Amino acid sequence: MWDDVASVPHVGLARWADLIIVAPATADLLARAAIGRADDLLAATLLTATCPVLLAPAMHTEMWEHPATRANVETLRSRGVQVIEPAIGRLTGGDSGPGRLPEPTELMRLVEASLQPTVRDLEGRTLVVSVGGTREPLDPVRYLGNRSSGRQGFAVAERAHTRGARVTVVRAHVEVPTPVGLQVIDVETAEQLHRVMLAEQAGADVVVMAAAVADFRPESSAATKIKKVDDQEPDPVILVRNPDVLMDLVRDRRDGQVIVGFAAETSASTDDLLALGRAKITRKGCDLLVVNDVAGERVFGQPVNDAYVLSRSEDGPTLLAHVSGSKVEVADTILDEIAKRLPARSG
Numbered sequence: 001m002w003d004d005v006a007s008v009p010h011v012g013l014a015r016w017a018d019l020i021i022v023a024p025a026t027a028d029l030l031a032r033a034a035i036g037r038a039d040d041l042l043a044a045t046l047l048t049a050t051c052p053v054l055l056a057p058a059m060h061t062e063m064w065e066h067p068a069t070r071a072n073v074e075t076l077r078s079r080g081v082q083v084i085e086p087a088i089g090r091l092t093g094g095d096s097g098p099g100r101l102p103e104p105t106e107l108m109r110l111v112e113a114s115l116q117p118t119v120r121d122l123e124g125r126t127l128v129v130s131v132g133g134t135r136e137p138l139d140p141v142r143y144l145g146n147r148s149s150g151r152q153g154f155a156v157a158e159r160a161h162t163r164g165a166r167v168t169v170v171r172a173h174v175e176v177p178t179p180v181g182l183q184v185i186d187v188e189t190a191e192q193l194h195r196v197m198l199a200e201q202a203g204a205d206v207v208v209m210a211a212a213v214a215d216f217r218p219e220s221s222a223a224t225k226i227k228k229v230d231d232q233e234p235d236p237v238i239l240v241r242n243p244d245v246l247m248d249l250v251r252d253r254r255d256g257q258v259i260v261g262f263a264a265e266t267s268a269s270t271d272d273l274l275a276l277g278r279a280k281i282t283r284k285g286c287d288l289l290v291v292n293d294v295a296g297e298r299v300f301g302q303p304v305n306d307a308y309v310l311s312r313s314e315d316g317p318t319l320l321a322h323v324s325g326s327k328v329e330v331a332d333t334i335l336d337e338i339a340k341r342l343p344a345r346s347g
């Protein structure tokens with residue numbers, strides 16, 4: 001860069017590239033890119049680039065989780081840089097945790113997905129997507145919660161937005177940053193989620209229930225913290241049923257509206273998983289059901305997913321697709337099926 005200043009290599013490289021991927025992206029590189037340093041060829045090229053940029057972080061877990069790195073990642077993402085989640089596994093030096101560079105095949109998949117021209121096939125459509133896990137209070141400090149990082153729901157929302165849709169996210173508790181460009185309504189409990197989803201359904205072309213909703217809530221929530229008393233057994237917690245949001249959305253469905261449910265199941269085999277999925281789509285009555293096997297930490301909080309997409313039809317449930325890949329790829333497969341089902345627009 002400094003030997004051949006006249007040819008400005010960083011400008012040449014940045015203009016020539018269709019996409020830039022930095023793999024591995026160190027904590028130091030993330031920090032330097034976030035503040036816009038330009039003191040070596042890589043940093044200067046990143047600062048000049050207008051093409052898509054993909055950063056694949058790799059570092060020790062402590063560095064990845066440090067607030068400084070978290071802030072840098074958020075800054076980069078807010079500018080449209082795709083900072084992917086590192087894999088969880090063996091790190092340099094022998095310890096393990098989040099921070100491992102994803103496998104080259106996974107990186108290649110992301111590169112290919114980033115280079116796909118984006119079809120704006122959802123232009124003018126309105127999507128409502130619920131994400132995250134609800135929390136049902138027991139007392140002011142405790143709750144019954146449902147596991148869900150929000151990643152898959154956010155991927156659907158983000159890709160729908162990129163494909164032209166107006167997207168409202170109804171956000172329960174999530175563990176990852178919310179993508180930019182979406183309208184957000186926060187909720188805490190299943191009952192709040194129920195109220196907001198039914199209200200938002202009225203103006204929506206598509207409703208996606210990606211949230212993990214608590215089926216039960218404590219009958220009452222104590223006004224003050226429940227204290228333990230020596231030598232006394234705790235009071236049992238009485239649970240009552242929550243409404244089934246998805247079934248009520250299906251009941252109130254308006255003409256042409258597409259309703260999508262998710263099913264997180266634990267099963268011994270793919271056949272069992274699909275049997276559970278078929279029974280669930282029939283019971284819930286939604287148009288599409290995305291089924292995944294969540295046994296053994298394979299899905300929750302991970303950037304990748306392995307999902308089956310089922311549809312409801314007159315002859316019974318049909319398996320439309322099996323997609324194994326990033327949550328973005330799963331989101332695109334779901335949106336492809338949604339787009340096929342939307343009625344053509346008049347005028």
Ligand code: CTP
Nearest residue numbers: 209211213214215243244245246261262263264
């Ligand atoms: N769901 C909902 N309201 C509930 C429970 C679930 O809207 N009270 C939605 C979820 O958002 C998801 C779908 O229903 O889209 C399936 O959720 P799941 O927890 O798999 O189904 P359940 O009805 O809880 O069935 P089961 O407990 O028998 O597995």
